[in-house]
């Protein structure tokens with residue numbers, strides 16, 4: 200299939216998943232910048248889930264990172280998933296991550312609170328981050344994942360290579376963005 204047709208298909212798939220999630224739970228994806236009161240809880244979640252990736256990580260470091268993402272039209276930025284006012288999860292768009300400094304930008308910190316998993320919330324967050332990257336003018340976006348390669352493959356992301364961060368095997372993936 201031609202590259203453009205594959206990109207269009209994968210965007211349609213992301214949009215369909217996002218729409219399904221929307222119907223399931225009145226899901227809204229919004230900028231963290233518009234909901235600063237959720238930042239401390241998000242920092243707790245991120246530290247608990249991703250803190251192991253770097254020994255120098257701390258709760259305060261995650262507060263700093265999320266505070267830096269309280270903006271909408273530049274990197275870094277962050278989105279949250281909401282059902283009414285309940286926080287369900289988040290995803291970020293950042294310039295650099297812990298590996299491959301030559302690549303930018305990155306989808307980062309995709310997290311959905313345990314009770315809300317399995318109904319498309321992460322897929323909707325990922326789709327929103329992809330759109331933000333495209334709107335900022337990027338034509339490709341990247342991620343690394345130790346454990347969720349299948350989730351992203353289902354959303355049209357392609358494996359670039361396997362790599363290691365300390366002892367951890369990670370998949371480096373990317374996705375072309377339509378503008």
Ligand SMILES: CC(C)(COP(=O)(O)OP(=O)(O)OC[C@H]1O[C@@H](n2cnc3c(N)ncnc32)[C@H](O)[C@@H]1OP(=O)(O)O)[C@@H](O)C(=O)NCCC(=O)NCCS
Nearest residue numbers: 309310311316317318319320321322343344346347349350
């Ligand atoms: C991974 C995570 C974000 C998925 O959130 P979610 O809202 O449950 O994901 P979705 O409902 O959008 O899942 C979409 C699809 O991916 C699949 N999937 C979800 N998580 C997966 C995983 N870890 N591995 C493989 N497949 C996964 C789902 O089964 C679903 O498949 P389907 O469309 O065939 O039913 C969530 O489990 C989480 O926060 N985990 C802890 C943090 C984490 O590992 N983040 C990813 C870092 S790269």
